[in-house]
Amino acid sequence: MATDSGHIAPRSVARGRGGDLLTPRRVVVMLGTVAALALCWRAAEVRPALLFDRMTLAAVWNFLRGLFPPDLSPDFLRVVLKATFQTIAVALAGTLLSVGIGMPLGVLATATLWRRGPLLEGERRGTKLKLLAALSLSTRALLGFLRAVPDLMWGLLFVVAVGLGSLAGTLALAVAYGGVLGRVYGDVFEDVDPRPVEALHAAGATRAQVFLRGVWPQAAPAVAAYTLYNFECAVRAAAVLGFVGAGGLGYEINLSMRLFEYGQVLTLILAFVALLTGTDALSRHFRRRLHAEVSPASPARFLMEETLGVGAPPFGRRASRVLSRVRARAVVPLLAFAALCSLYAVGFLNGALLDEGLASRVARFVARMFPPDLSAEFLLGLVRPLFQTVGISVIGTLLGIAVGAGLALPATSTLAFVPADAAGRRSASGLAARWLAYRVARAVFTLLRAIPELVWVLVCIIAVGLGPFAGTLAIGLHTGGVLGKLYAETLEEVPMRPVEALRAAGARGPQVFLWAMWPQARPMLLSYTVLRWEMNLRVSTVLGLVGGGGLGQAVYNNVQLGFYTRLSTLIAVVYALVVATDWLSDRLRYRTPDECEPPRRT
Amino acid sequence: MRRPLPFRTTLLLAFLLAAGLCLSCSGGNRAGQASQTTLRLSMIPTTDPGKMLRESQPLVDYLQRETGAKVELTIPTNYAAVVEAVGSDQVDIAHFGGFTYVQASARYGVTPLVQRDRDQNFHSVFITQPGSNVNGLADLKGHTFAFGDVNSTSGHLMPEYFMRQSGVDADVIAKAVYTGGHDATALAVSNRKVDAGALDELVFERMTKEGKLAPDSVRVFYTTPAFFDYLWAARKGLDPGLAESFAGALLKLDASKADDKKVLDILSATKYVKASDPDYEKLRQAARDAGLLK
Numbered sequence: 078m079a080t081d082s083g084h085i086a087p088r089s090v091a092r093g094r095g096g097d098l099l100t101p102r103r104v105v106v107m108l109g110t111v112a113a114l115a116l117c118w119r120a121a122e123v124r125p126a127l128l129f130d131r132m133t134l135a136a137v138w139n140f141l142r143g144l145f146p147p148d149l150s151p152d153f154l155r156v157v158l159k160a161t162f163q164t165i166a167v168a169l170a171g172t173l174l175s176v177g178i179g180m181p182l183g184v185l186a187t188a189t190l191w192r193r194g195p196l197l198e199g200e201r202r203g204t205k206l207k208l209l210a211a212l213s214l215s216t217r218a219l220l221g222f223l224r225a226v227p228d229l230m231w232g233l234l235f236v237v238a239v240g241l242g243s244l245a246g247t248l249a250l251a252v253a254y255g256g257v258l259g260r261v262y263g264d265v266f267e268d269v270d271p272r273p274v275e276a277l278h279a280a281g282a283t284r285a286q287v288f289l290r291g292v293w294p295q296a297a298p299a300v301a302a303y304t305l306y307n308f309e310c311a312v313r314a315a316a317v318l319g320f321v322g323a324g325g326l327g328y329e330i331n332l333s334m335r336l337f338e339y340g341q342v343l344t345l346i347l348a349f350v351a352l353l354t355g356t357d358a359l360s361r362h363f364r365r366r367l368h369a370e371v372s373p374a375s376p377a378r379f380l381m382e383e384t385l386g387v388g389a390p391p392f393g394r395r396a397s398r399v400l401s402r403v404r405a406r407a408v409v410p411l412l413a414f415a416a417l418c419s420l421y422a423v424g425f426l427n428g429a430l431l432d433e434g435l436a437s438r439v440a441r442f443v444a445r446m447f448p449p450d451l452s453a454e455f456l457l458g459l460v461r462p463l464f465q466t467v468g469i470s471v472i473g474t475l476l477g478i479a480v481g482a483g484l485a486l487p488a489t490s491t492l493a494f495v496p497a498d499a500a501g502r503r504s505a506s507g508l509a510a511r512w513l514a515y516r517v518a519r520a521v522f523t524l525l526r527a528i529p530e531l532v533w534v535l536v537c538i539i540a541v542g543l544g545p546f547a548g549t550l551a552i553g554l555h556t557g558g559v560l561g562k563l564y565a566e567t568l569e570e571v572p573m574r575p576v577e578a579l580r581a582a583g584a585r586g587p588q589v590f591l592w593a594m595w596p597q598a599r600p601m602l603l604s605y606t607v608l609r610w611e612m613n614l615r616v617s618t619v620l621g622l623v624g625g626g627g628l629g630q631a632v633y634n635n636v637q638l639g640f641y642t643r644l645s646t647l648i649a650v651v652y653a654l655v656v657a658t659d660w661l662s663d664r665l666r667y668r669t670p671d672e673c674e675p676p677r678r679t
Numbered sequence: 680m681r682r683p684l685p686f687r688t689t690l691l692l693a694f695l696l697a698a699g700l701c702l703s704c705s706g707g708n709r710a711g712q713a714s715q716t717t718l719r720l721s722m723i724p725t726t727d728p729g730k731m732l733r734e735s736q737p738l739v740d741y742l743q744r745e746t747g748a749k750v751e752l753t754i755p756t757n758y759a760a761v762v763e764a765v766g767s768d769q770v771d772i773a774h775f776g777g778f779t780y781v782q783a784s785a786r787y788g789v790t791p792l793v794q795r796d797r798d799q800n801f802h803s804v805f806i807t808q809p810g811s812n813v814n815g816l817a818d819l820k821g822h823t824f825a826f827g828d829v830n831s832t833s834g835h836l837m838p839e840y841f842m843r844q845s846g847v848d849a850d851v852i853a854k855a856v857y858t859g860g861h862d863a864t865a866l867a868v869s870n871r872k873v874d875a876g877a878l879d880e881l882v883f884e885r886m887t888k889e890g891k892l893a894p895d896s897v898r899v900f901y902t903t904p905a906f907f908d909y910l911w912a913a914r915k916g917l918d919p920g921l922a923e924s925f926a927g928a929l930l931k932l933d934a935s936k937a938d939d940k941k942v943l944d945i946l947s948a949t950k951y952v953k954a955s956d957p958d959y960e961k962l963r964q965a966a967r968d969a970g971l972l973k
Contacts, residue, residue: 132871240764241755322757335860337891438767542872543825543856543863624859634857637759637830638971639782 113471120461120468121549122626127541137540143339153341156329157348164325164352166419167243168315171250172308173416178255183262185216190266190284190292195275217263223256225655226648229531229619230632232318234644237636238442239435243423246323250311261303262296269295302367305360312356316349317529320623326352327531331623334535350527446645455643459631459650465545466627466654470614473549477556477613478606480525484557485564487511488518491576492568492586492594518561525558530616534625548625552613563605571597604666611662618651628654718748718921721761722774738945741938745928748921758830765789765914772917772925777801777832777908778971781963784956785972787915791954792926794910797881799952801908803833803841804883805901806868807875814900816841820848824855825864825876829971832908832962834861838877840965841903862886869896881947907962910954926953 127133190196191213197206231249239245266288274291282290319327326349333341487493493515494508533551541547568590575593584592621629628651635643720742735752742750753770755761758779764770766787775783783789807813813822819842827834839852856873858864861882868876869892880902886892911929913922929951932939943949966972 136870236757236760237763240767240769241753241757241760322755322760335862337862441767442763538863539866539870542867542870543858624857624863630857634829637757637828639759639762639786640973 114475116464117468117471120464120545121472122465122545123472123549124541124546127546133540140339140536140539143337144343146340147343147347148338148340149344153344157326157344160319160324160326160329160345161348161352163243163422164312164315164319164327166422167246167250167318167323167325168308168311168356169416169419170247170423171254171315172304172311173420174247174251175254175258175307175311176304178251179258179262182216182220182255182259183266184288185213186220186259186263187266187292188213188263189271189274190288195271196278196284196287216259220256220259220263221656222652223252224260225256225615225652225659226253227615227619227651228253228314229318229321229622230629230648230651232323233321233622233632233636234442235439236322238439241322241324243324246315246318246325247423249318249323250314253314254307254311258304258307261307262300265296265299265303266292298367302364305363305367309356309360313353313529316352317531320531330532331535346528346532353527442641446641448642449645449649450640450642451646455646459628459647462621462626462628462631463650463654466617466629467614469545469548469552469617469620469625469627470610473552473617474556474606474610474613476549476553477560477609480553480557481522481560481562481564484518484521484561485568486590487514488522488561488565489568489594490515490565491573492590495580495586518565522558522562522565525554526562527558528555530555530620531623534620534623538624543624543626545626548617548620548627551620551625552616556609556613560606560609564602567598567601567605568594607662607665611658614658615655618654716748716918716921718742718746718750718925719769719771720750720752720773721764721770722752722754723758723761723776723779735945737941741942742925742928746921746924758828762786765912768914768916770914772911772913772922774909774911776830777906777910777959777962778836778966779830779832780910780912781959781966781972782830783912784959785963789912789914790917790922791956791959792911792913792922793929793951794907794954795946795948796950796952797948798909798954799907799958800905801833802880802905803838803877803903804880804899805838805875805877805903806865806883806897807900808868808871809895809898811874813875816845816847816901818900819851819875822851822874824851825858825867825873826855827857827861827864827878828859829857831861831879832906833879834864834877836962836966836969836971837903837906839969843968862891865892865897869893875900907958912954 184190188194192210228249231253232246235245235248235252239248269292273295274287277287277291315323316326319325319329320331322328326345330342330345330349333339333345493511530551533554534547537547537550537554541550571594575597576589579589579593617625617627617629619629619632621627621631622633624630628647632644632647632651635641635647735754739750739752755764758776761770761773761775762779762783765773765783772792773783773789775789780789780791784791805816811822813819826838829835835857842852856867858867858876861878864876864878865883865886867873883892883899887894911926913925930953932943932948932951934940934943934949963972
C-alpha cells in the first residue's frame, strides 16, 4: 500500500481523471505489493483465528483480572521507587555521555566544516585536507552505524561485556544516542546561516574560531532543544533496556511478568507512565523556553519547529526571558547535582570500575567477535528470521494503520465538534456521544502509546504464545496509538478554509473529511506512516530478545551460548537491513538524504 | 550578532561542570578503596528470582559471618552475563547451571565448589496437555515443542540430549521454540500454545504447588534419567582460602537447626555436598554433540 501511494504522491494534482489509474506500470507495482504483503503475512505467522480462540480469551481475561488490584504494599513500592530512580539515573547519565560522544563526532561529521562549502574554497587541496575530509566522511558512516543498531541490542552487548546492571544500560544509551545526537548536531551545524561563517572565513579566522563564533551561537538553542528531546527518548529507552538485564523499571516488569505477579506489573507500568509524563512535561517546558530565545529568522528556529513540534511560548517573550533568567540560576546547580548523582548511581564514579579496565573488557569482548562467522550453514539459517523480521514490521505497521486510522476520525476535534450554528441539526445526545467517542479514542491512543512495544510483546505472548505473531500484534498495538494520535493531530492542523467552505455549503462530516481534510493531509499522513514503519523495522529486530520472533531470537541465543563470532555477522545483517529500510523509506517519502532526521516520536 | 543568551550558556555550563566533577571524583574515590575483602557472589535464580532478590538478606548475613568478607550478592537473569563476569573477574563465586558451568570452565577455567544433594540427581519433566495423544518421546513427531532458555541445562540441553538419544524426529528439535524460562514453558503448554515442552522438575513442582499451573491443564509424559545440574564455582585466581571458607559455610548448614533452615530455604536446599568436575563429562559431551559448545 505504501509503495503504491509513494509513486503517485507527487503527481496527485494531475491524477484527477480515472483513466490513468491502470497503467501497466502501476499494475505491476500493485501486483508486486500484493505478493510482498502475502509473503510478509506468511512470515509473520499471522493467525487471526487464534485471537478469538477460547484459550486466548481465557488467558487475556486471567491477565486482566490479575492486574487488579495493583500491588501497593510498602515493600513493593520501595522496589518501584528504587527502580524508577535507577531508570532516571541511567537516562541522565546516558544522555550526558551521549552528548560527550555526539558533540565531537557531530563537529567532525559536519560537511560544511570539512568537506564542502565556502570554507574550503580557495584552500589548497593538500593531503591534510583530504585526510580530514575522509575522516569526516567516515565519522558520518560511524554515526550511521551507531544509530542503526537498536539500543536494546547495544544493551544486550554491554550487559554481556560489562556485566548486568545500570552501567550496561548507561553505556548502551551513550553509544546508541551518541550516534543519534552526533548526526543531528552535524545536521544542525550544516544548516546554520552561512553568511557569518563566510564573513569570519574571509577575515582569516581559523576553523575553530569559525565554529565557535560563527556556527555554535546559531546552532546552540537547537542543539540544546534536541538534547532535551533526546533525554525524553532516553528515559523511555532506559526503562525498556531493563528487559535485557540493564536494571531499572524494565527489569522489574520483566521479573514480575515472569512470576505472574500481574498486580506488580500494573504498579510498575503506572510508575513508568507517570515517569514518562513527568519528563515529557518538563522537557516540553524547557524546550518552549529555548524556542523563545531563538530569533524567528534563524534556520535553527525552523528546524526546531520542524523537528520538535514546539509552538509559541506560553508567555510573552520578554516575560519568559526574565523568568528564565531567574530560574537559570537554580537550574545549573540542580542539573549538575542530578547529573552527578546519576553518574554515581550507575557506577560511573566508582573508581575501581574504571581502574579494572572497563575499556579493556569491552575491547576484549569486541575482539572475540572477530572474524565474523560466515559459514553457509549459519547464513542459510538466518534467512527465515530475516523474513520474519521484515514481515513483523510490515504487517505490524499495517495493523497499526488500521487501528490508528479507525480511531483517528472520532479523535479529530475539528470533525467531532462542529460549531453549533453549522446547520442546526445537532442534537444534544449526538454531541454527547461524539464527545464520549472523542475522549475514549484519545484515551486509547494514550494507553497504546505509553506502553512500550516490549511490554506489549509480553502481553501478546500471554495471549497468542511465543513467536512472530505476538511481535506483530505488539507492534500493531503500539503503532496504532502513535499513528492514531499523529493522524488526528495532522487532520486537526490542516488549513481550515476549505473545511469551513464545505461546511458552509452544507457538507456532512464524511464529506468534509474526504474533500477538505484528506487531500491536504495526505502527504503528511503518508510521511508519518512510512517513518513509523522504518522505526518498526528497527524494533522488530529486537523483539526476539523477549520472545517476539525475528532476528532478535538468533541474537539472544548466540549471545547466550557465547558464539560471539556469529554475533558480529548478525549485527552486520541488522545494520544492512536498517540501512536498506532507510533508503527505501527516503524514496517513499521523497526526502533528500541531507535533510535532518525527523524526531523519533514514540 | 545577538549577545549570548543566559539559559543556553548555563545549560552548557551545567554539563561541563558535571563532567568535570565526574572526572575529579573518580580520581578521588580510587584512594579510598580496598580496605576489606569483598566476596562478590552471583546467583542465577533456580526457582524464584523475585523472592531471592528481595529476601536474600539472611543468606548474605550468614555468609558474611562465616567468611569474614563483605558479601555482595547479585541476582542476574542472564546466564551469559554471569559467565562473562566470572571471566573478567567481576564475580568471584557464581551459581551456575550444569551447562553454563561447562561453558565457563571451557572458556575461563572455573573451579567447582559445592552443590545441593539434589543437584546430583536432577531431572527434567516433559509435559503436554491431558487430552493430547503424546504418551512418550516417540509420539512427538509432528508436534510443536518448547524448550526454556537456550542456555538452560534442564530446560534445553539435557531434554534435547535425551530426545536425540531416543531418536525423536530431528524436525521437532529444529523447529522447537525457546520460551526463555521454565515457567514460560509450562504456561505455553497449559495455554495450548505448543503441544509439549520440557522443564526443570523443581519449577514444575513449585508451580503446581503454588497454583500457578492448574493441575488438570498439563500432564507429565516423560521424566529424564538423572543428570548433574546446578553448582557453585569459583573464578580462576580467587584466593583458595576464601573459596574454602565459602564452601565450608554452605557444607555445614544443617536443616534441623532453625537458623540454618532459613538460609537453606532461600537456596531451596536441604543439604550441601562437594561438587567435582568429572561429574560433568557426560553433560559436556552432550553439549558438544548438539553443537552448543565449541
